[in-house]
Amino acid sequence: MTRNRFWRLDRHPEGNTDFSRFLSLCEEAPAPLDEGEVRIAAKWLSMDAGTRMWMSPRTDGYQPPLPLGAKMVGLVLGRISETRDAAFPVGTLVRGFGQWAEQAVVVPALAGLEAVDETVADPRQHFGALGMNAWTAYVGVKDVAAVKPGEWLAVSAAAGATGSLACQVGRNLGAKVVGIAGGAEKCRWLREELGVDMAIDYRSENVEARLAMCEGGIGAFFDNVGGPILDAVLPNMAHYGRVAICGMVAGYDNDASMPGPARFDQILMRRLRVEGFFIPDFLERGAEFAPVLREWLDEGKLMVRFDETQGIENVLVAYERMLTGKNIGKVVVRVG
């Protein structure tokens, strides 16, 4: 069997750059499978901000820390190359939590492994319109932020994978959408390709002042970021507005680095509901989301732009692009 290259977590990272100081690319002779395990020949790896938590030593996060010396964990799309689980025969196209490796070894039930639909033209859509980012967007916009037709939905990190899908879920559910993103190119893409009603470039525009132009206020806010963007949105929320807290990119590293929103008082003044959510809590509802997302994809109502990097040796480059917001759309790495 060919040797397996994988990324190993050597030290806990600080910040969202220079990951090569903390992880290293290793190579091993694959070990034989244990009963119940499968081996996956990875085709693509998904780069997700949520996995940053696994690298952290924080024990109070939503994921326990990964032990130092372990293979880094992440979502994998590939084909079963060897199996000791009869439910997953060799050749099956699968998606689940594996490793940043050319060959992932998992116990299907523990990895949330699923056989995915081979009829989807671009298999990367299993990381896109049909993947975890889309499930997150759907649950966050529809259930947690409980958007209503005709009201304004604001989305931060709107040009990212989850954000761009959240914009489209909101639009598909009848909301007016304002996307907040960094840079003119992202804003142009949001307006011209995704058709948002308003795009705000937080690098060059006054977010709070522009949001004040959303008539009736922001009914629902899908927040991937926290920090100053949240500060700008809260005083522009409509009374009884809902804020879905999906991510706090700035805060994964250090439990003390991230102060709460300066305008926290608005939660009382405007009687807001602010709720954190985490898609693994909703995985069992997949049968409910998947058909809706598939229909929207087939109808051209969920566009995903892929930001693809080639080669497992370039995973850290892609990961840093995603965490620092240099990407537009969904960041994936082609490894097979």
Place this chain on the structure above:
Amino acid sequence: MTRNRFWRLDRHPEGNTDFSRFLSLCEEAPAPLDEGEVRIAAKWLSMDAGTRMWMSPRTDGYQPPLPLGAKMVGLVLGRISETRDAAFPVGTLVRGFGQWAEQAVVVPALAGLEAVDETVADPRQHFGALGMNAWTAYVGVKDVAAVKPGEWLAVSAAAGATGSLACQVGRNLGAKVVGIAGGAEKCRWLREELGVDMAIDYRSENVEARLAMCEGGIGAFFDNVGGPILDAVLPNMAHYGRVAICGMVAGYDNDASMPGPARFDQILMRRLRVEGFFIPDFLERGAEFAPVLREWLDEGKLMVRFDETQGIENVLVAYERMLTGKNIGKVVVRVG
């Protein structure tokens, strides 16, 4: 007709003390009633933290500011002494939003004026177990914080009017209750008279460390305070816990003075729901709350300790006692 003494708002207060610099006691010859108005001979005035907002120039609060030179507004309990509304005959015992005055003049519909039950032994209970504080406690604990039997409910400002009722509502609904209050006497009262399961003196104890002893975490938090107490509670919340934001005493004055909770990230990490609420939004549900509260009162399950001050000239003393937490229980002023 006898002259009417009332408190006039001369300037916007700063802080929660020295109100005599900002309000003055005035006297007037009562004006004739307009059509639809009633005059109330006040017996008691209710001292409520929420009225602090009316004194502020903030236009983004949950209440618009009261114009300078106006009579200060607050809850009044008294008898109709003159009427131009046939639904409120002279002699009716009523409660509603009137003025800090010996004689309040209101339009019943605008004042939320209600005739109250004469058979309640202590009429002050219309400001106590049957009043706005009790409605707030009931809605906040049962609906917003959605407390479940057997889980821990934490309450801040637990020895105050709303807090002490929130503790009892939680206990009556089957929760274990931890009350957080300032000072040994308040904590003794919470334990010995109200029967809370745990009382924490935030002045002399480490709130975060003591809350960590609540097995299973805090399922529901009824917060009257914000600030450092909220910081101590958030990392002790159970996953999927609910925080009902009822008040932020520290933040009524200055929209920039109150930073958000230092542990805001816990909203994501623990998937918490944080929701602001404001009892005037729920007044129409009074018919649902009132019978439950009356039954609990009659069964001895809602105890209210009154902190009563005599005389309209002493309103500011009582108000400051309440805002600075020197009271135990419900602060009222006897004016008639």
